[in-house]
Amino acid sequence: MRETVVTMDDGEPIHVRLLGDTGPPLLLLHGWTASHLEWSPFLRPLAQRCRVACWDARGHGGHGLRSGNAPTAARMARDLDAVIDALGLAGACCVGHSMGALTLWQYLRDFGSAKIGRLCFVDQSPKLVTDAGWPFGIYGDFDGARSEAFIGELRAGFAEAVLRLTAYGLNAEARAGYLADSPGWQRARGALAALEAGPLIACWQSLVAADYRDVVPAIDRPCLLVYGERSNFYPPGTGAWLAQHIPGARLSIYPGANHSPHLCDRPRFMEELAGFAAP
Numbered sequence: 001m002r003e004t005v006v007t008m009d010d011g012e013p014i015h016v017r018l019l020g021d022t023g024p025p026l027l028l029l030h031g032w033t034a035s036h037l038e039w040s041p042f043l044r045p046l047a048q049r050c051r052v053a054c055w056d057a058r059g060h061g062g063h064g065l066r067s068g069n070a071p072t073a074a075r076m077a078r079d080l081d082a083v084i085d086a087l088g089l090a091g092a093c094c095v096g097h098s099m100g101a102l103t104l105w106q107y108l109r110d111f112g113s114a115k116i117g118r119l120c121f122v123d124q125s126p127k128l129v130t131d132a133g134w135p136f137g138i139y140g141d142f143d144g145a146r147s148e149a150f151i152g153e154l155r156a157g158f159a160e161a162v163l164r165l166t167a168y169g170l171n172a173e174a175r176a177g178y179l180a181d182s183p184g185w186q187r188a189r190g191a192l193a194a195l196e197a198g199p200l201i202a203c204w205q206s207l208v209a210a211d212y213r214d215v216v217p218a219i220d221r222p223c224l225l226v227y228g229e230r231s232n233f234y235p236p237g238t239g240a241w242l243a244q245h246i247p248g249a250r251l252s253i254y255p256g257a258n259h260s261p262h263l264c265d266r267p268r269f270m271e272e273l274a275g276f277a278a279p
Contacts, residue, residue, distance in 0.1 A: 001043065012065065012067040015061060026278075074206070108215050125137055228258050233259050
């Protein structure tokens with residue numbers, strides 16, 4: 001694996017890991033508070049069939065902001081366009097988990113699909129905040145008031161607020177692990193505590209303000225939808241709603257999986273993605 005840095009128009013360096021020399025390009029976008037390490041289990045197998053690139057999004061991966069421009073959805077979409085151009089990734093299969101999916105929807109809104117080959121969205125809703133006409137946001141019950149209250153919790157104690165958001169959702173096993181303070185939750189707490197909270201809170205505010213339901217029906221690229229049957233955040237039916245509104249999309253539900261179905265069943269995801277990205 002090799003690392004390269006692409007400098008944005010505002011001077012911000014974006015760190016990208018590259019692996020593989022042949023095959024179609026594959027671009028992997030991680031979730032909120034995560035990094036390129038989210039994709040570690042898949043990189044070497046995928047690199048046998050694809051030219052793989054995975055970034056640390058602006059403000060993520062332990063890279064402090066230099067420009068001062070926060071990682072909003074719109075800013076990350078501009079970063080993505082610059083990375084595609086700089087690294088010759090036009091025509092890539094773009095995979096977005098959680099925040100990565102939102103980044104891709106913002107990219108499609110702002111830049112269109114001319115540089116995109118295929119799309120894979122992993123366990124995300126096009127609108128996080130619920131209302132009377134939208135039940136497929138966080139928990140199926142995360143209205144504007146609850147969203148504002150959570151932002152206050154992030155400011156009061158970032159790491160624990162993120163953990164509680166994950167634990168007190170729709171997945172009972174996650175809640176049990178959090179209450180038991182299992183080693184995995186302890187490691188997650190330490191990793192979150194080491195992050196610079198300010199930019200990540202600004203990022204979250206942009207994500208909960210977004211609504212990409214208008215983008216979804218206009219998607220004109222082959223699309224794979226990967227959803228956890230027991231997602232921490234999104235009610236059953238979220239993936240089906242997207243499958244109904246994205247022309248020709250293929251929905252793949254992972255039994256028993258949480259918000260990270262790709263990590264819950266790694267062999268299945270790797271084979272599905274490899275077959276989809278390099279048919």
